[in-house]
């Protein structure tokens with residue numbers, strides 16, 4: 389369990405986190421989304437004791453990171469895949485971490501297998517591609533078999549096979565009952581991986597939701613065409629739908645699912661020539677939600 393409680397972080401005049409509060413529950417993948425500069429990395433850094441909050445706090449299993457005796461056994465994190473000594477081998481890097489955290493060396497072999505790096509374990513990390521470093525960072529996060537895991541943009545640098553692997557790994561870690569927090573600025577990635585979504589912008593909570601809820605909230609109705617549109621409107625409205633007629637005669641129906649519209653039309657003997665759900669894509673919904681909090685935007689918009 390991760391608890392962010394009224395977390396505020398200022399750098400000089402700049403407020404990076406502004407009374408941010410949310411919780412991340414076990415057994416789920418929680419997607420942590422926000423535009424560039426929203427404060428995702430800063431939140432994770434505070435949780436890991438790498439940055440001190442200006443006020444408020446971030447707790448893992450009810451405790452601050454700094455007070456944990458063997459932190460890697462409680463929380464594993466991948467923040468920056470490049471933050472590793474290039475002169476060492478993957479094996480030495482992990483062994484060193486294991487010793488420092490009183491973790492049995494057999495775990496090193498296990499996690500190297502798990503992330504697919506067993507074959508290159510003795511190679512110098514300096515020669516690793518970004519994707520391989522992401523895997524090594526993931527291995528380090530998993531080393532202490534922690535119940536809480538945090539990954540900052542873990543798919544950066546991974547090829548499609550690697551992206552699929554990470555997605556599967558996140559889901560299986562959550563299925564084992566672990567708390568998984570996964571940051572990204574890409575909704576498309578979260579759509580496939582996350583159960584819950586925590587969306588922030590400019591250091592503030594925009595919304596806590598699920599993929600399904602977000603899609604429903606941005607439902608734009610179902611476009612229906614029928615040669616007997618007026619009669620169909622009556623039937624649908626009688627069933628509780630809100631129906632608007634478009635200039636070209638199409639009906640935009642809200643409050644009824646596609647199947648219900650089809651059934652009602654069939655029941656009334658009314659032919660349908662088109663039934664198209666017009667839900668906004670999750671990406672559009674996310675862009676709308678965060679439009680006011682985008683800090684860095686290309687010119688001309």
Ligand SMILES: Nc1ncnc2c1ncn2[C@@H]1O[C@H](COP(=O)(O)OP(=O)(O)OP(=O)(O)O)[C@@H](O)[C@H]1O
Pocket residue numbers: 399402404422423424425426427428429430431573
């Ligand atoms: N040490 C620092 N000093 C001053 N400002 C900082 C510092 N670290 C981060 N910031 C600022 O804090 C803001 C939030 O940064 P953060 O990296 O947490 O965002 P993010 O949501 O992770 O973004 P991204 O998706 O780009 O990684 C940014 O505007 C950044 O410039």
